[in-house]
Amino acid sequence: MAKSRNGTDIQFAIIGSAGDGTIAAGDIMKRAAALMGYKVIAFDIYPPEIRGFGKCISRIRISSQQTYSLKHKSDVLISLNDSHAIAHVGEVRDFGAVLFEDSPIAAIPEGGHISAHIAAAQVPYGFANRRICEEATGKARSRNIVALGYAAGLFDIPAEIFHEIIAQKFAKKPQAVTDDNIRAFDAGFAAGKATFKLDDVRVGMPQQVANGKDAVMMTGNGAVARGFLEAGIDTYFGYPITPATSIMERLAAALPRAGGRFLQTEDEIAAISATLGAGYAGARAATATSGPGLALMTEMMGLGVMAEVPFVVVVSQRGGPSTGLPTKTEQSDLNLAVFGGSGDARRIVLAPTNVEGCYRCAGMAFEIAEKYQTPVIVLIDLYLSNRFETVIPPRENVFAPKPRIKPELPENQPYRRFALTDDGISPRALPGDEGHMHTVTGLEHNELGRPSDALHQQMNAKRHDKLTSATRYPGLTTCKRFGDEGRVKVGILGWGSTFGEILETMYAAQDEGISCAAMKVVMLSPLPEERINEFFDDCDHILVPELNHEGQFANLVSGALGRPVVRLNRTTGAPMMVDEILAEVRRLAQTGIGEGTHSPVQQQGATT
Amino acid sequence: MNEHVKPVYLEEKLDEIRADGHLAYRSKSLPTWCPGCGYFAMQEGLTIALNRLGIRNEDAVVVSGIGCSSRFPFFVNTYGFHTLHGRTLPVATGVKTANDALTVVAIGGDGDGFAIGGGHIPHAARRNVDMTYMVFDNGIYGLTKGQTSPTTAVGFRSKTTPYANEDQPLHPLMMLLAYRASWVGQAYAGRPHHLADMMEQAIAHRGFSYLHILSPCVTFDKTDRTYANLNMQVQDLPDDHDPTDLMAAMAQAAAHEIPALGLFYREERPTLTDVMNDTAERARNAPAPAE
Ligand SMILES: Cc1ncc(C[n+]2csc(CCOP(=O)(O)OP(=O)(O)O)c2C)c(N)n1
Ligand code: SF4
Ligand SMILES: [Mg+2]
Numbered sequence: 001m002a003k004s005r006n007g008t009d010i011q012f013a014i015i016g017s018a019g020d021g022t023i024a025a026g027d028i029m030k031r032a033a034a035l036m037g038y039k040v041i042a043f044d045i046y047p048p049e050i051r052g053f054g055k056c057i058s059r060i061r062i063s064s065q066q067t068y069s070l071k072h073k074s075d076v077l078i079s080l081n082d083s084h085a086i087a088h089v090g091e092v093r094d095f096g097a098v099l100f101e102d103s104p105i106a107a108i109p110e111g112g113h114i115s116a117h118i119a120a121a122q123v124p125y126g127f128a129n130r131r132i133c134e135e136a137t138g139k140a141r142s143r144n145i146v147a148l149g150y151a152a153g154l155f156d157i158p159a160e161i162f163h164e165i166i167a168q169k170f171a172k173k174p175q176a177v178t179d180d181n182i183r184a185f186d187a188g189f190a191a192g193k194a195t196f197k198l199d200d201v202r203v204g205m206p207q208q209v210a211n212g213k214d215a216v217m218m219t220g221n222g223a224v225a226r227g228f229l230e231a232g233i234d235t236y237f238g239y240p241i242t243p244a245t246s247i248m249e250r251l252a253a254a255l256p257r258a259g260g261r262f263l264q265t266e267d268e269i270a271a272i273s274a275t276l277g278a279g280y281a282g283a284r285a286a287t288a289t290s291g292p293g294l295a296l297m298t299e300m301m302g303l304g305v306m307a308e309v310p311f312v313v314v315v316s317q318r319g320g321p322s323t324g325l326p327t328k329t330e331q332s333d334l335n336l337a338v339f340g341g342s343g344d345a346r347r348i349v350l351a352p353t354n355v356e357g358c359y360r361c362a363g364m365a366f367e368i369a370e371k372y373q374t375p376v377i378v379l380i381d382l383y384l385s386n387r388f389e390t391v392i393p394p395r396e397n398v399f400a401p402k403p404r405i406k407p408e409l410p411e412n413q414p415y416r417r418f419a420l421t422d423d424g425i426s427p428r429a430l431p432g433d434e435g436h437m438h439t440v441t442g443l444e445h446n447e448l449g450r451p452s453d454a455l456h457q458q459m460n461a462k463r464h465d466k467l468t469s470a471t472r473y474p475g476l477t478t479c480k481r482f483g484d485e486g487r488v489k490v491g492i493l494g495w496g497s498t499f500g501e502i503l504e505t506m507y508a509a510q511d512e513g514i515s516c517a518a519m520k521v522v523m524l525s526p527l528p529e530e531r532i533n534e535f536f537d538d539c540d541h542i543l544v545p546e547l548n549h550e551g552q553f554a555n556l557v558s559g560a561l562g563r564p565v566v567r568l569n570r571t572t573g574a575p576m577m578v579d580e581i582l583a584e585v586r587r588l589a590q591t592g593i594g595e596g597t598h599s600p601v602q603q604q605g606a607t608t
Numbered sequence: 609m610n611e612h613v614k615p616v617y618l619e620e621k622l623d624e625i626r627a628d629g630h631l632a633y634r635s636k637s638l639p640t641w642c643p644g645c646g647y648f649a650m651q652e653g654l655t656i657a658l659n660r661l662g663i664r665n666e667d668a669v670v671v672s673g674i675g676c677s678s679r680f681p682f683f684v685n686t687y688g689f690h691t692l693h694g695r696t697l698p699v700a701t702g703v704k705t706a707n708d709a710l711t712v713v714a715i716g717g718d719g720d721g722f723a724i725g726g727g728h729i730p731h732a733a734r735r736n737v738d739m740t741y742m743v744f745d746n747g748i749y750g751l752t753k754g755q756t757s758p759t760t761a762v763g764f765r766s767k768t769t770p771y772a773n774e775d776q777p778l779h780p781l782m783m784l785l786a787y788r789a790s791w792v793g794q795a796y797a798g799r800p801h802h803l804a805d806m807m808e809q810a811i812a813h814r815g816f817s818y819l820h821i822l823s824p825c826v827t828f829d830k831t832d833r834t835y836a837n838l839n840m841q842v843q844d845l846p847d848d849h850d851p852t853d854l855m856a857a858m859a860q861a862a863a864h865e866i867p868a869l870g871l872f873y874r875e876e877r878p879t880l881t882d883v884m885n886d887t888a889e890r891a892r893n894a895p896a897p898a899e
Contacts, residue, residue, distance in 0.1 A: 235705055237698075253897035256888040261705050263880075266731040270698035273691070277671070277702020280689060285706065303692055414636075431669045431687040431703070431710055439635075439670075439681040439688030450637060450682065 007064030008038065010203055011071045012151070014060075014144075015088055016080025017053040018046075021144035024169070025080070026058020028148060031165045032157065034215045034390045037206045039066035041500075042388040046327075055084040064206055066390065068354045068500030072577055075201050076155070078147050082114040089114065094121035097199040099151060101143070102126030123199040125154065132187045142184035149185035153192025155203045159185065214392050220358040220384035223391060224288065224314050225250035227362030231399035234283035235261045237274040242326045243382040244288040244316040268293035272300040272313065276375075279304070279311035280440070282430040284366045284401060288314035291333040292323060294340065294377075301375055302341035305463060307440040308418070308426070310369035310376075314362065317381040319573055328573030329382035331496050332548035337379045338525045338556065346464050348372065349525040350476075351379040353499035355389035357477075357522065363399035364476055372467055373428055379524065381547070383575050384497040398475075409435045416447040420458060424466025471528040478523035479531050482506060484515050489589045491539030492518040493532070493565065495553050498546055498576050505581040514589045524553070527560050536563050541588040543568060545581050630659035635685045641676060646797030646823030647744060651683050653800060654713070657807035658686070661711075668711045671700040673725060675717035676751045676825075677744035694725030697732040697741065701880070704739050708881050711811060712739035719749045722758040722778050733787035733816050738879040740810045740817045743780065744797075746825035747833045754828030764832050781861040784818045785854065785873055791817035792857065792873040796842050797824065798835050802869060809871065815879050822867055838867075845870035 012029060016022035023044050030042045041061045047054020059070050073093040079085035079100040092098055100114045118124045133139070133146045145166070152162055162185055170178040218226065224247050228236070236255055238248040248264070255262040261278075265271045271287045278285035289297065294315050304311060317333045319325025337349050348368060350361040361378045369376040407427030409415060415436045419426045426447075429436030443451040444459060471478050483506045490509065494502040499520045509516040519535045521528065536542055544554040545568035554567045568584050570576055625631070633655035641647050658668055668686035672678035674693035681688025687710075691699045700714040714732075721729060721743045732741065748766060749755040755768040758778045765772050784792050791813040795803040803821065810817040822842070824835050845868045850856055857873035878886070 235702065237702065237705075250897070253891070256884070256891035257894075257896075259888065261884050262887075263701075263705065263735075263884075265698065266727060269695065270701075270728055270731065273695045273698030274702030274705065276691075277689070277699035277704075278706035279702075280699075281669070281703045281706035281710065283702075283706035285702065299692055300695065307689070432666055432707060434664075434666045437635075437665050437685055437687055439690055441682075441690035442674075442692055443690065 007207060008203060009061070009063040009067070010076065010155075010201055011059060011061040011074040012076045012078065013074040013088060013091060014058045014078045014080065014147075015085040016056060016144070017084055018056050019053050020056075020080035022056035022080050023058055025078070025144035025148055026060055028145075028162065028165050028169060029058075030060045030388055031168075031217055032161045033060065033062040034217050035161055035165060035213070036157070037215070038062045038390070039064065040217065040388065040390045041067055041070060043070055043383070043386065057088070062203065067504070068389070069504050069575065069578065072579055076151065078151060079114050080144055080147060086114050086117050089117045089119070089122070092122050095123060095200050097123045097125055097154070097201055099125045099127070099147060099154075101129040103128035103131045125150075125195060127191050127195070129188075132191055133184055136183045136187035137180040139180070142181050145181045145184040146188035149188025150192035152185075153189040154195055154197060155201050157203045158205065159189050215390040216393060217388050218355050218359065218391050219246070219386055219388050220355050220380055221246040221316070221386070222250065223355045223359035224362040224378065224380070225254065226393070227359045227364075227399060228286055229254055229258055230397050231363045231366045232284055232401050233260055233286055233366070235263075235275065235278040235285045236287065237263050237265050237271045237278070237285075238287045239265055239268045239271045239289065239293060241268075241290045241293050243318055243385040244290050244293075244314065246385070247288040247314060247316075268296040269300065272297040275311045275313070276300055276304050276309050279309045279369070280307070280431075282404070286312035286314065286365070288316065290316050290318050291320045291336065294333060294336055298336065298340035299342070301347060302343060302345045303442045304375035305341075305345040305347055306442045306444075308373040308428075308463070309440070310366070310373055312362075312365040312369055312376050312378065314378045314380065316385040317379065319571065325573050327382070329497065329575065330547050330571060330573070331381055331498065332550075332552065332571070333379065334495075334524060334548070334552040334556065337377045344460055344464065346467055347374055347525060348376040348467060348470055349379055349523070350376065351496045351522055351524050352384070353494075353496060353520050353522065355384065355387065356391045358384060359391060359393065360476070361522070366401070367399070368470060368473060368476070371425075372470060373425060374463075374467065379496065381497050406433055407436065414448055417449045418445060418447045418459070418462075420447060420455075420462055423469070424462040467526050471523055471526055476522075479519060479521045479528045481517060481519045481535060483510065483517035485517075487538050488515040488517045489540050490514060490516050490543060490585050491535055491541065492516070492543045492545065492581070492585065493521065493535065493557065494518065494545060495521050495524060496546075501576045501578050501581060502545060504578045505585060508578065508582050509585045509589070512586070514585060516585060516589075521553075521557075524556065527556065529560055532557060533561055533563075536561065540593045541566055541591065543581070543584055543588060545570075545576050545584070547571060547576060628659065630655040633658050633665065633685050635683050637682045639683045640679055642827045644826040645676070646746065646821075646825075647677055647680070649797040649800045649803055650677075650680065650742070650744060650821060650823070653804040653807045654684060656804040657811055660808050661811055663711050663811075667709065668713065669700075669703050670713045670715060671696055671703060672714070673716040673720035674751065675720045675749070677715060677717040677746075678720055680715045694720055694723070695728070696720060696725060697728040700739055700741075701732060701735075701737050704737055705880065705884075708738070713811065714739055714741045716743055717750065717757075718743060718745040718747060718759045718780075719757040722780060726758070729783070730787040733784060733789040733818065735880045735883075736788075736790050736815045736877055738815055738881060740807075740813070740819065742807070742810070742819045742821055744821050744823045745780065746823045746829065747777075748825050748828050750825045750828060761832050764829075766828070779861065780820050781872060782858065784820075785858050785861060789818040789873075790815035790875045790877055791871075793818070793871045794820045794822070794867060794869050796822045796838060796867070796869055798839055799842070799869065806871070813874065815877065841866045843868055845872065
């Protein structure tokens, strides 16, 4: 893989209030970029209050190769409302552009005009947004679209692309709405084109025109729902909770049309209980929740492990503990996902690192759950749930269920649902199968499923060992190494959404001449220990950045391998910053082997 | 043993019983209940009811929670799921939703249903999940060896109320009527023929049927809900009770300090599956949802 990325890599930040059409403008921008064939990652920030005129930010990174994190600095800021945008002028890089309204009839916001805050090295572009809009449409409503047009004209993005997306966006409204918006866009475009350009930002058409039409813009939650639907999900029982709710809402709309069953239950305990009941009866059954919901579900997870019932639980983490930070991202439910519950209850936990991974993990989770007859957790977080990325789904459905093979009935012997076999996987009959009647239980049981303590040790080993081969499940990336091959100075080990920032850090470190590699671990349970261990062997230092206070993944890995790691923990509610990780990588690169395990950054609180 | 007590089954009677086929619904596991426990009548009753209704063994799923009563699935020759304490109903809802062809019977104790699982009952009832829920009410926690339950009488001394229980007991029948269960009845372990009839009717009902079954715990309750006391107390619902009249059913449930046996209430209304089918129909006719 190329060290750093070539080609286009531009990040827009559109900032305004809810009433300014900020998120809508961002949506059009990211869809347009994807249609052009660019790879996109985008993340919207809404005000915490549901109503009102709070701050909205839409950040869109457009690049030739897919990236999995947002840049710390944006190339372009488009202000739709200076009172919100002023605080963010600093995030524009040097020689980057700041676009803002400068028509005299616009009310000057408190704290002055944004132009007063733009630094000398940033390039200001004031334009008469309101006037252009009113002249083009007779109204001032489409100022967000004028701004898009201005940006497209200035940064050389073909107008036709936007026309197509605008027409799609307003397809359900009267034609006049589309016409007005296209007029607004074109007027902005003309103004942008006529502007004397002083910055170095240029988008243009991508060099290799990739199949932009095949690219689908998805959020992590949208990808999960899509993966579920392609896998032929039969039942979804759920209870709303941020940031998982949009999975539920999508399935509420899509599942009844697809012949599945959807029910909003009275709580998470009922949601997982019914999911387990449906899984037991042979359905592809899933639910989704966040940390507080998973806390309620842990007892039933244990029953799923004990009674060997397949089902899928998606967990989108938010800040915790308790009700915590419902609208902020965090990676602090790893312990609960991997270990939560009573007894030794090993289960499968998949933690995708990007939106495509959400799609693949959700799509494959059923098959894996069925193969190993056990619950599967797909662990994501708010940042992954809500951000958009371009995904090109396979043309053929690879997740659809294969026909079931009924177990044979042994002659002159009772059916042994929990037969101890070589691979620990027992023949599974479903209710309705003639002659296989049996009862499953959360009590320890013998091979027939009858309550008995006698085989506890063997049964524990069965339930544990049967999962080990999952670390090499065909068609699933359970862990993967990136960056320099062979021996390196610094290895960054990561999981979940933070891996995007880790990759970015790795490329930056390589550019600085630091020998650096990164490994993402997607399967957190069972842990692909062998390959992680090989990675440790190759690295002078292992750095584990993650969004929690205690270093839950660091603990998991160093506990499993018995090898030390350097931790980098943040719980600011925001994604990790590349600069912070990079500073740590630089420090480690200058440190001898065996030193530097105690990171200065880590004194913030994490324990080793 | 009292010398006047005769063996229950004579040989010829046994043959007759075997011939009717209900024994095929008993499993090979012997019940673990204390001798004399009311639950034996439930095992007999359910096997008779399933046999009479001609439900094939593999098409029945008995789902239970945790408790002496919840051991039930092991003792019948059907599919069974012995789940978690209090989670009988949502698990059963999942089973039925996944495969509507199955006959689903949910079973639990008074503690399992009305204490830890109390939050699920209204929702299974209002949704009219097509299944039968039977609560074996002994007014005590049997499996954990004799603590009070939500249906324990005021004044009862259990291990957790050594100075006598002062909590007002719940009234399960009135609750289920208020929750809009579409079939509500009551039976008693000491009247096994009536019990089997009620089980048969409850399972035959299309929708959520609730059968409350009074049952003595002979080991941990020697004073209150004993066979002797219950035999003297139970009575039939009045002949002229109209089970389609919800207010009459409420009045009957409220009137009886002494429990009345029989069918309190019955109504026909769409089941959860009907509602889901209807939603699917409307969804297919609606425009496609946005990506
Ligand atoms: C979560 C949980 N809490 C507590 C228990 C312990 N427990 C098992 S059965 C039971 C009460 C059983 O009473 P009931 O439901 O009335 O059934 P019975 O034994 O009387 O038939 C309790 C408290 C448990 N198994 N699980
Ligand atoms: S303890 Fe009571 S409820 Fe449990 S089996 Fe014995 S008699 Fe029955
Ligand atoms: Mg009880």
